[in-house]
Amino acid sequence: MGAAGAGTEGEAGDRRQLINVAYRLLGSLAEAEDAVQEAYARWYALPRRRREEIVSRGAWLTTVTGRVCLDVLGSARARRERYVGAWLPEPLPDRAEWDHGHGADPADRIVLDESVTMAFLVVLESMTPAERVAFVLHDVFRYPFAEISGVLGRTPGACKQLAASARRRAEGARTPVAADGHADVVRRVRAAWETKDIAALVDLLDPAAVMTADGGGVAGAAPHPVEGAARIARYMVAVADQAPGLELLERSVNGTPGLVARRAGVVMTVASFDVVHGHVTRIWVVRNPDKLRPWARDGQGSRGGEES
Numbered sequence: 001m002g003a004a005g006a007g008t009e010g011e012a013g014d015r016r017q018l019i020n021v022a023y024r025l026l027g028s029l030a031e032a033e034d035a036v037q038e039a040y041a042r043w044y045a046l047p048r049r050r051r052e053e054i055v056s057r058g059a060w061l062t063t064v065t066g067r068v069c070l071d072v073l074g075s076a077r078a079r080r081e082r083y084v085g086a087w088l089p090e091p092l093p094d095r096a097e098w099d100h101g102h103g104a105d106p107a108d109r110i111v112l113d114e115s116v117t118m119a120f121l122v123v124l125e126s127m128t129p130a131e132r133v134a135f136v137l138h139d140v141f142r143y144p145f146a147e148i149s150g151v152l153g154r155t156p157g158a159c160k161q162l163a164a165s166a167r168r169r170a171e172g173a174r175t176p177v178a179a180d181g182h183a184d185v186v187r188r189v190r191a192a193w194e195t196k197d198i199a200a201l202v203d204l205l206d207p208a209a210v211m212t213a214d215g216g217g218v219a220g221a222a223p224h225p226v227e228g229a230a231r232i233a234r235y236m237v238a239v240a241d242q243a244p245g246l247e248l249l250e251r252s253v254n255g256t257p258g259l260v261a262r263r264a265g266v267v268m269t270v271a272s273f274d275v276v277h278g279h280v281t282r283i284w285v286v287r288n289p290d291k292l293r294p295w296a297r298d299g300q301g302s303r304g305g306e307e308s
């Protein structure tokens with residue numbers, strides 16, 4: 001079907017796909033939505049005759065969205081050098097657990113799979129912008145290198161090399177969907193944190209565990225990664241001591257079991273965990289309120305028996 005004949009249902013499908021692509025490329029829901037909006041603005045700025053000549057609107061929009069994301073990734077490096085503390089991707093709620101209120105929330109359009117786990121997104125941050133685009137488009141979304149070359153402005157062979165380089169960077173990342181044991185460990189972390197049981201927390205953490213927190217200079221957070229089970233446990237208990245009335249909820253974070261800390265109904269912190277052989281190896285804590293907007297409205301009672 002030509003672009004001019006595509007209906008609103010087709011556009012909704014295109015938008016969903018583009019949001020999924022852009023979020024994985026940028027690690028930011030807000031930036032992903034902006035990138036998709038920019039792509040559509042360029043689409044509608046085309047003369048009607050030019051739009052009718054385009055065989056696949058979706059392919060055209062994907063190419064433009066990819067180019068916009070590539071530009072954003074290039075400028076993001078400089079911005080993140082000025083960022084206060086560690087920068088982490090924006091955490092995503094599970095729409096089955098969280099009530100987004102009226103209207104469509106961009107987070108509702110994200111497919112929660114192994115390619116959006118915090119562990120995977122953090123690995124993507126280590127890639128160059130071109131590597132990330134080539135890798136995500138090819139390995140995650142299965143776009144052919146001939147199409148990716150149109151995004152990167154490089155030959156298909158060069159794009160293939162970029163994806164291969166990115167793949168090597170990602171080899172050490174564990175990206176499978178969390179098993180049942182992951183949820184059990186997170187549940188026990190929650191119980192130990194609530195009771196301020198340092199010994200129990202240390203037992204649940206890998207001795208070489210690392211916790212990274214993102215406050216963005218707006219919310220209090222450790223400015224540098226906290227390393228070691230004992231130091232992390234003491235830090236977690238200190239946070240609990242300083243925040244009386246904090247409510248901990250077990251919630252899916254980017255498709256894997258995590259914890260949400262809420263005070264007076266307001267989400268203050270979202271934590272995700274990497275679990276290996278029954279022990280927590282990495283904790284990613286997002287406290288920057290700008291990154292917690294999709295969590296603003298909790299689905300009350302959506303998971304019975306887990307409320308404090």
